[in-house]
Amino acid sequence: MLAERGIHRSQKQCHRGQLVGITLDVSAALLCPVKHSKLTHMHTRPAVLTSLAMGIRLSHTYPTPAKRAHELLSDDTLRPLFNAVDPSSCLNASAAATPQPQLTSPSQTNLKRYNYNTRVTMLIIGLTGGIATGKSTVSSLLSSPPNPLPILDADVIAREVVLPGTPAYRAIVSHFSPTVPDLLEDDGTLNRAALGRAVFGESEDAKRERKVLNGITHPAVKRALVWGVLKAWVRGEWAVVLDVPLLFEGGLDKFCGATVLVACDLKIQKERLLQRNPHLSEEEADQRIASQLSLEDKRRRANIVIENDGSLEDLERSVRGVVEALKPWGLVTLMEWLIPGFGLWMAGKEWLMRNYWRGERKAKL
Ligand SMILES: CC(C)(COP(=O)(O)OP(=O)(O)OC[C@H]1O[C@@H](n2cnc3c(N)ncnc32)[C@H](O)[C@@H]1O)[C@@H](O)C(=O)NCCC(=O)NCCS
Ligand SMILES: Nc1ncnc2c1ncn2[C@@H]1O[C@H](COP(=O)(O)OP(=O)(O)OP(=O)(O)O)[C@@H](O)[C@H]1O
Numbered sequence: 001m002l003a004e005r006g007i008h009r010s011q012k013q014c015h016r017g018q019l020v021g022i023t024l025d026v027s028a029a030l031l032c033p034v035k036h037s038k039l040t041h042m043h044t045r046p047a048v049l050t051s052l053a054m055g056i057r058l059s060h061t062y063p064t065p066a067k068r069a070h071e072l073l074s075d076d077t078l079r080p081l082f083n084a085v086d087p088s089s090c091l092n093a094s095a096a097a098t099p100q101p102q103l104t105s106p107s108q109t110n111l112k113r114y115n116y117n118t119r120v121t122m123l124i125i126g127l128t129g130g131i132a133t134g135k136s137t138v139s140s141l142l143s144s145p146p147n148p149l150p151i152l153d154a155d156v157i158a159r160e161v162v163l164p165g166t167p168a169y170r171a172i173v174s175h176f177s178p179t180v181p182d183l184l185e186d187d188g189t190l191n192r193a194a195l196g197r198a199v200f201g202e203s204e205d206a207k208r209e210r211k212v213l214n215g216i217t218h219p220a221v222k223r224a225l226v227w228g229v230l231k232a233w234v235r236g237e238w239a240v241v242l243d244v245p246l247l248f249e250g251g252l253d254k255f256c257g258a259t260v261l262v263a264c265d266l267k268i269q270k271e272r273l274l275q276r277n278p279h280l281s282e283e284e285a286d287q288r289i290a291s292q293l294s295l296e297d298k299r300r301r302a303n304i305v306i307e308n309d310g311s312l313e314d315l316e317r318s319v320r321g322v323v324e325a326l327k328p329w330g331l332v333t334l335m336e337w338l339i340p341g342f343g344l345w346m347a348g349k350e351w352l353m354r355n356y357w358r359g360e361r362k363a364k365l
Pocket of ligand 1: 154210217288291
């Protein structure tokens, strides 16, 4: 069923910017000879030496999260998931031309371009979505047992880097205090509602001020994310989740092995936003939504789309499916470490495909 729908071809599209992965993998080979020597000496030594000498990572291409999901779930369970694949994302022209059945349930996981190259050391999962679509809810599910993943939440970090005394705080006060009179609370912290009113919206002024605020906060947020990723890698996590609302806008998706979008209908998004932030007027809610790349654009860019229009139970089910699909395959991992030629072949293939795919992407956007 999956092959008919061209799902198998779409893997060529998702070999994307993985400099972090490459660096981590080469570093792993350099730093972890002990770990590798736990495997058969005769085989692992040439594997490690080859990867070091060539300076090429032994990539982890898992062409088959979908196949894995297929094995775990029945065809009936999977059908609604794969029905949701955007035909334009398939390379297979005949599959793209096939009429696509409509979504059959309100909350589904859209697994597309599913070959999110997991790697020896750690998979970086970029979690994003529009404002109030449910990223934090998904994050908390991902960080819960039985398979808790470490989460780096950009919103939380963005709050920390603007605490009084930080360079970002000083820069914000210096730039915004002349135009935002109520910029500071009594205790000296930023009045976030007032700052929000100054930067959200589609007017030229708001756009300019948002650019300034992003220019101040984003470098600090990115630095904190890099540290967080390194710490997770040192701890030996198999994956780390970057919960970043502006993942695509800020170009951070280039460093992710997989990108997961939490999306929902615009009307539901606005309702959830107003319910969660009752101090916002309808107009302010619209302005916040309009300050981000549209969900349609994000849908086109993401590897996985979680449609969060249904209940929390639906969402929980979708998240479980995503984790299963992303989990590494032990056998391929072992093969790549044991057989250097196989690992190198995978790395070369990936390099070619990544470049090919990036060309495609530029042409499409
Ligand atoms: C403007 C600020 C003060 C408003 O604070 P407030 O407490 O009302 O909102 P909060 O920070 O909780 O953000 C809520 C949501 O708004 C959206 N959002 C926040 N900043 C931005 C932005 N610069 N552009 C577009 N959307 C944004 C995100 O979806 C975020 O999840 C604050 O959002 C901020 O400092 N933004 C700049 C830093 C940033 O870009 N943060 C996002 C993660 S990198
Ligand atoms: N499936 C769902 N059913 C009902 N309510 C939901 C569902 N998913 C999320 N919500 C609610 O919607 C609101 C927004 O969700 P959440 O805070 O997770 O969004 P977010 O994308 O992280 O928002 P932000 O971009 O502002 O950080 C919350 O009040 C949450 O409880």
